[in-house]
Amino acid sequence: MPIETVSKNMKDRIRIASGQGFWGDLLTAPIDQVTKGPIDYMMMDYLAEVTMSIMQKQKRKDPKLGYAKDLIQLLEQILPICVDRNIKIITNGGGVNPMACSEAILEASKSLGIRGLKVGVVLGDDILDRVDELAGRGIELKNMETGERLDSIRSRLQSANVYFGAFPIVEALRGGAHIVVTGRTTDTGLTLAPMIYEFNWSATDWDKLAAGTVAGHILECGGQASGGNFSGDWRSIPDLAHIGFPIAEAYPNGEIVITKHENTGGAVTLQTVKEQLLYEIGNPKEYITPDCVADFTTIRLEQTGKDRVRMYGVKGKPATEYYKVSMSYLDGYTSFGTLTYSWPDALEKAQKADEILRTRIRDLGLEFDEMRTEFLGYNSCHGPLSPKVENLNEVVLRVGVRSHDYAAVERFGKELAPLILTGPPSVTGFAGGRPKPSEVISYWPALIPKSAVTTQVLIQEV
Amino acid sequence: MKIQLREICHARSGDKGDTANIGLIAFKEEYYPLIEKHVTAERVQGHFAGIAFGGVERYELPNLWALNFLLHRALGGGGTKSLKNDAQGKTLAAALLRMEIEINEEKVR
Missing domain, CATH: 3.30.70 (Alpha-Beta Plaits)
Structure with a gap:
């Protein structure tokens, strides 16, 4: 099964599906996403802070571990379909060992008889071994909330990872990757990256980057945007047993429609989308990512059909000079x-x-x-x-x-x-x-x- | 007239470290001014006395008919440090929907 790598002319829209919202999420969701309707990309979020330290522990025991192993089992099931339908996969399941994860993926595709598959690997986020070198250069990594110096916990440090944004993934897609594996990348970057790549958005087009970032925020918790954990009239959500995870249908001008596959359970309504928009945010005017600063008070929503919510009007501001580092x-x-x-x-x-x-x-x-x-x-x-x-x-x-x-x-x-x-x-x-x-x-x-x-x-x- | 917030709002909560956030969303556009007026940071801080120990901040999102509350020091240290059954504050949204507000406005709904 050779795979097409030449990129076509610009598409007039792309559909990015949410496959996993966390490590331990519904295992059938990504299978439904690639089989029950058309999509171009599937993003899968596997990481939380506690996950990173668990993975570091695994890697210390065996240098070939330290990534989401479930990802490999899942890919063994869906890779032939993804190749057949030209669906690209973007995931931060590489954890603290994206190289080992990539090698395991290549191994799996080999045994499936797939040739020509390209895996893009994003490296450099893991700075655990660089902490002292950085301190020597005056980069102290003080606690940004308390101002405490790192010395107080240095000997007990388990993991240290920089949150990357969308652009390293874009680079991998430009290099022809069918699957992109990263370590600590923001959940939103996984969704934004294919939009930048397909629509050639500039790195300073803050409004479009903000729109894609907000779409990423909606997708990053899987079914929580399509009727799961919905606190309104929860009894009204149909067939949660077969919930369809959300899909962002993105357009070159930065408009996004949140939807899901037909013939799946759950619901995409103004209310389900709003609940997810408000989930785990701080100051809504300053949703900071490595790619931009999105203003959630500018988001406009409109229900345009059954399970279709159009999002437009999103404004963004320039990205900051800093990356966030998450240490444990x-x-x-x-x-x-x-x-x-x-x-x-x-x-x-x-x-x-x-x-x-x-x-x-x-x-x-x-x-x-x-x-x-x-x-x-x-x-x-x-x-x-x-x-x-x-x-x-x-x-x-x-x-x-x-x-x-x-x-x-x-x-x-x-x-x-x-x-x-x-x-x-x-x-x-x-x-x-x-x-x-x-x-x-x-x-x-x-x-x-x-x-x-x-x-x-x-x-x-x- | 006294109404409970659950009659006019839905909500979702989550965690960032030892801070919980609660997004409170009006069911209808005309309910938003009610919650904007009555569900102040001070009211919410009083409601969560004995739960949130580090103060409450409020942000407005009129475009979504919503308010966002940050409840600081509300999760027993947060992360894996917390000894709470609800260490991530997932049920605090429902706890806010228990709140009653006194409104003079015409009967809602």
């Missing part, structure tokens, strides 16, 4: 224990059990940075806003502790089970065994001058 470091341990209490007096029993537990912890002299008790079924979501409830049928006592003292956290885990035979009655739910301490990974956001970082784009071919 070890910050102690946590442990959680749960016990379930039944009617009658379920809440009172759970409260008594908590009191007994805390007395025993005090007697043992254990100290924690924090110890938190919640009652699931009563107040774990809305805390003090939860109205009093008379005689719950059942409630789950959930106690968590956090400390840098591993032994104390481990000892806490041994104090839960005894409550079953030595505390209030009608208690169950301890089949999972003793809770074990887990590592706390904390984040250290910083800024780095763009000039201090070099992106590298490689094209590999099978």
Whole structure:
């Protein structure tokens, strides 16, 4: 199966599909996206801060690991279709080892009998090994929120990655890549890149870059834009079991239509799109990415048909001189224990059990940075806003502790089970065994001058 | 007349570190002035007393009939540090929709 690499004349529109919104998302979604209707590109977001540190750990154990392995299994299923339909894939699933990921993809396509496949690899975002060199050059990577110096956590640093934008991906597409694999790239860059490439948008056409960035924000959480987690009239969303993930239909002038494949579940409405637009944003006038600064207060939306929302009017401002760096470091341990209490007096029993537990912890002299008790079924979501409830049928006592003292956290885990035979009655739910301490990974956001970082784009071919 | 925000709004919340954000969106254009007037940063801070300990900021998006609230120090440290069941503040949007506002305006809907 040789693949066409020559780019055609400019298309009058392209369709970019969202395939995965996070590592662990619905596995059938990308298959539906490439089979249930026409698309030109599929973007797949796999990364979160905690993911990066997990991947660094895997890479330290085996230099061939450190990327989203599910991606390879998925590509084994969909690559022949993508080749057949000329669908290009853009993903940050390369994690902390994009080269190894690319090699695994090439290997997979070889065994599928696909020839002429080009994989573009974006490198240079991983600066974990450069932190001291950068400090020597006066680039301190202070915490951008607290102003703290990196020295305080340097020895516990687990990962350090620069957020790249769309342009390294554009370079890979210009090099003929059918699949682009990156490390830490912004979720929005994955969607914006094909628009820049196909429509030849300039790197200073801030309004168009902002439009593509906003489209990326809508796509980056998968089904959350097409009816998933919708807080309005959620009962009205049809067939969530077969939810169609969103698709951005982009036009050269920067207008975008958010839609989904016909014959899929879910819905694309003004309300579902608005909820996603508001998701995890700060100041809406300054949505900062490496590519531009988008102004969300300029977005205009219009429902133009069933499951079609047109977006236009988006304004952007010049990009800043800095990249954001996301670093993670070890910050102690946590442990959680749960016990379930039944009617009658379920809440009172759970409260008594908590009191007994805390007395025993005090007697043992254990100290924690924090110890938190919640009652699931009563107040774990809305805390003090939860109205009093008379005689719950059942409630789950959930106690968590956090400390840098591993032994104390481990000892806490041994104090839960005894409550079953030595505390209030009608208690169950301890089949999972003793809770074990887990590592706390904390984040250290910083800024780095763009000039201090070099992106590298490689094209590999099978 | 007292109404609960869930009668006129939908909402979504999420996390950025130890800050939660809540996007509050009016169901109809004519409801936006109501929430803009009544759902102030101060009101929201009072509503989330005992949950958000670092203050509340509000941003307006009239184009989307929406307000965006940032609740600082609301997630028990955020990330994997938090001991909360809802460490990412996913249910805080619903918690905001519990809020009641007193309106003099003509009956909504």
